Amino acid sequence: MSKKKIRVGLLGFGGLGQAAGRILQPKSEMKLVAVADRHGYAYNQSGLDIDQLIQTYHDKGSTGYGEGGVISDNSIAELINQADVDGYFLALPNLPNTFMADVTREFIKSGWQGVLVDALKRTSAVEQLLTLQEDLQKAGITYLTGCGATPGLLTAAAAVAAQSFAEIHNVKITFGVGIANWEAYRATIREDIAHMPGFDVDKANAMSDEEVEAFLDKTNGILTLENMEHADDIMLELAGICDRTQVSVGGVVDTRNPKKPLSTNVKITGRTFEGKISAHTFTLGDETSMAANVCGPAFGYLKAGVQLRQKGINGLLTAAEVMPLFVK
Missing domain, CATH: 3.40.50.720 (NAD(P)-binding Rossmann-like Domain)
Known part of the structure; x- marks a missing residue:
């Protein structure tokens, strides 16, 4: 180069x-x-x-x-x-x-x-x-x-880890994000709120800062996200690793504390060519920020x-x- x-x-x-x-x-x-x-x-x-x-x-x-x-x-x-x-x-x-x-x-x-x-x-x-x-x-x-x-670093890790297996059963991505103040990442937090029950992209986009603040007050600043619409699924499908239905993404975002509420990881479960069921887990260091x-x-x-x-x-x-x- x-x-x-x-x-x-x-x-x-x-x-x-x-x-x-x-x-x-x-x-x-x-x-x-x-x-x-x-x-x-x-x-x-x-x-x-x-x-x-x-x-x-x-x-x-x-x-x-x-x-x-x-x-x-x-x-x-x-x-x-x-x-x-x-x-x-x-x-x-x-x-x-x-x-x-x-x-x-x-x-x-x-x-x-x-x-x-x-x-x-x-x-x-x-x-x-x-x-x-x-x-x-x-x-x-x-x-x-x-x-x-996620998608990105963890999806790529899943693509590499999948090579140990003859067949992939599931890929589970769990993330923990800690930020001291939601206002530093307003757009990211709004995108996360869009994944919450009762919300969608348009609704989250239309929320004023005051409304976001009020919503976070109700949850003590914690957003718990499950079965998110996350592109890791389509990316792993396009790469030929597994069907998108076998991929799940969820996590916890603490908008008031820089310490991660849980460790971010990806777990790939599958069957080896010898017929053994096993799992690889790749965990990110808690000290690495979003x-x-x-x-x-x-x-x-x-x-x-x-x-x-x-x-x-x-x-x-x-x-x-x-x-x-x-x-x-």
Whole structure:
């Protein structure tokens, strides 16, 4: 691979986008050159100062007020057309559920070519992207979807662990997330609430911050999630590992305490060629944050996507089909 730094753009600058910027800061193989939020964007070909961007965002509500910034109601489309970027991490809330597919259409329409990576959660959102497979190929875009923690890191671990078995019986993903303050991850928490009984994506998206606050007061800040509509299922099915009905995802999110309420793990149960029933369990360290487990893999997949593009491979791939590459 050439020694040239991979120029990275971030779409979305909430909790996840800001953490992604911090993760990129010490990397020698990548540099952050572009950021877009709801009200503006910032672009600097020689690199952006993440601390300055975060300060500007907190003080004024948009990165567009900072150095190299532009205030705009059409920030994503303008940035795509302005910036020279090798790959974007779409750290965007997928609310409404069509949002990621809509953004992808903007990239296709613009004529931009490069690598896109997302940390999508919902099966139905990945299904929408699958309908764009041919368009992405024609456009010269390499898109890696479901590249966070789950789907992402844990789905990839399941794909590797499955190799010990002749037949997979089930894949069970259980996650624990601890955050000190829900407001740092508003979009993520809304997406989680959308999975709760009595809620859906539209209802969660329409909730005001006060309504979210009131709901969390009722649950003591704890969200318990079961049998979620999570794209790990379609990703493992597409990779030929098992049927989507054999995959289950659930977990506990504590929105008031940075300590994880339980350890995040994936358990793969199957039958070996000798006829033995066994299970592999892969557990993430409790000290690794949601941000570390989502953004780290996303950039590992972005680096892999750059290599795939250099080999002429375009179109849509998932985290269960490609190995991420470690970003130094």
